[in-house]
Amino acid sequence: MNASTQRRLAIVTGGSRGLGLALLEAFERDGFRTLDLSRSGASDSERGRLHARVDLADPAATADAVAREMDALAAEAWDEVVFVSNAGTLDPIGPLAASSPADWRRGIDVNLTSAITAMALFVRAFQSSAARKTLVSVSSGAGSRGVAGWSLYCATKAGLDNWIRAVAIEQERAAHPIRAVSIQPGVVDTQMQAEIRASDRDLFANVGHFVELKESGALYAPADVARAMLALVAGEFEPGALLRIEL
Ligand SMILES: NC(=O)c1ccc[n+]([C@@H]2O[C@H](COP(=O)([O-])OP(=O)(O)OC[C@H]3O[C@@H](n4cnc5c(N)ncnc54)[C@H](OP(=O)(O)O)[C@@H]3O)[C@@H](O)[C@H]2O)c1
Numbered sequence: 001m002n003a004s005t006q007r008r009l010a011i012v013t014g015g016s017r018g019l020g021l022a023l024l025e026a027f028e029r030d031g032f033r034t035l036d037l038s039r040s041g042a043s044d045s046e047r048g049r050l051h052a053r054v055d056l057a058d059p060a061a062t063a064d065a066v067a068r069e070m071d072a073l074a075a076e077a078w079d080e081v082v083f084v085s086n087a088g089t090l091d092p093i094g095p096l097a098a099s100s101p102a103d104w105r106r107g108i109d110v111n112l113t114s115a116i117t118a119m120a121l122f123v124r125a126f127q128s129s130a131a132r133k134t135l136v137s138v139s140s141g142a143g144s145r146g147v148a149g150w151s152l153y154c155a156t157k158a159g160l161d162n163w164i165r166a167v168a169i170e171q172e173r174a175a176h177p178i179r180a181v182s183i184q185p186g187v188v189d190t191q192m193q194a195e196i197r198a199s200d201r202d203l204f205a206n207v208g209h210f211v212e213l214k215e216s217g218a219l220y221a222p223a224d225v226a227r228a229m230l231a232l233v234a235g236e237f238e239p240g241a242l243l244r245i246e247l
Contacts, residue, residue, distance in 0.1 A: 006079040008032040011069075013054070013118055014087025016041035018190030019138065022222035023084055024049060026230050032080075035069060037118065038087060056087055056114035057106050066118045070125035078131040082233055083122040085115045085160070086138040090153050090192060094203030104152055111156035116163055123167065123178055130176055134233050137164045139182040139242060149204040161242055168240030182242045183229055189219035220247055 010027035014020035015036030024034045028047045035050040036043075043051040052069050054062050073081075089110045092099035119135055126133055142150055143157025164182045171177040187193065187210075196210045213219055228245045237243060 006031070007077060008080040008082075009035070009073060009078050010082045010084065011035045011037065011073070011122065012084045012086055013037045013056070013115070015049075015051075018192060019185055019188050019222050019225060020084075020086040022226035023086060023229065026223070026226040027082070030230060032082070035073065037066065037069070054114075054118075056110040056118075059109050059113045059117055062114040063117050063121065066121045067125075070121045074125035074129060078129065080132040080134075081126055081129065082134045082136065083119060083126075084136045084138065084229075085119050086136075087115070088138065088140075088153075088157075088192075090150060090195060092152065093196075093199050094149050096151065098203060107152040108156060111153065112159050115156075115160060119163075119167075126178065127174060128176060133176070133178040135164070135167065135178050135180040136229070136233065137161070137180075137182045139184045141184055143182075143184075144242070147206070149199075149206070164242075165240040171239065177239075179237070180240055181232070181237055182240075183232060184242065184244045185225045185229070186220045186245045186247065187213055187218065188222055188225050189214070190222055193219060220245070 008031060010032040012020050012023050015024045016038040024036055027034050033048045037052055037054040039053060039055050041051045043049055052065055054065050056062055089107060091107055092103040137160045139161055140157045142154045143161050147154055161182045164180045168180040171180060197214060199207045201207055224247055225245050228247060232243055
């Protein structure tokens with residue numbers, strides 16, 4: 001069966017803009033049907049794109065909505081299914097004394113609690129499917145080192161990386177294993193980068209470095225990163241690995 005006649009599905013969280021949107025477009029070019037899970041995306045029947053509104057700041061509502069979507073999609077026959085947990089936020093940026101427990105909880109809910117919940121619901125729904133299955137968590141260099149002003153972001157990305165390692169080991173025993181991997185996309189020219197450059201220097205001392213990266217043309221284009229990520233997904237990798245995009 002050639003790629004164009006295969007039934008292929010890609011699910012991406014945070015597909016409304018930035019890297020997530022570029023991933024949806026790249027998957028669609030490769031003949032995948034797609035589902036975007038975000039607050040502000042939209043379905044597009046010409047592109048074969050579905051959208052379900054999900055606010056990751058509300059883990060209970062996220063669990064209900066994602067379970068519904070995954071169970072409905074898993075009832076269909078697929079040759080290949082990819083789930084990319086891409087949505088993320090840097091909020092709250094700044095030293096901890098400048099934010100509140102509600103801010104911290106929100107950052108953890110979006111980046112970790114809801115991200116893990118959505119990925120786990122994908123695993124549960126598709127575990128017994130014989131399709132080729134890949135679970136990708138979009139990581140960050142900040143998950144492997146400390147960055148002042150981004151402590152919650154650093155912690156949640158580190159948590160996701162280790163969750164993926166554990167899931168990969170669990171999958172070794174599964175009859176129809178899911179290939180789990182973390183991918184650091186590099187520094188990508190998206191709204192998240194614009195927000196970093198707009199940070200108050202009192203909250204994020206390293207802002208000048210990111211302004212310099214933008215001005216020197218060092219940021220990766222989202223479409224280039226998406227293409228490189230699809231190539232990784234199409235190939236083989238060590239289960240649970242933390243891979244880096246280098247263009
Ligand atoms: N850009 C970089 O340099 C860079 C570097 C390393 C890692 N990353 C990682 O790459 C991923 C994508 O980042 P990006 O740069 O493309 O960021 P972005 O342009 O800010 O886009 C973030 C996406 O996440 C979604 N999102 C945010 N909060 C959400 C919420 N509460 N509920 C549902 N969806 C939510 C947004 O959708 P809605 O607003 O429509 O909900 C949007 O589609 C993130 O995981 C980020 O940590 C980025």
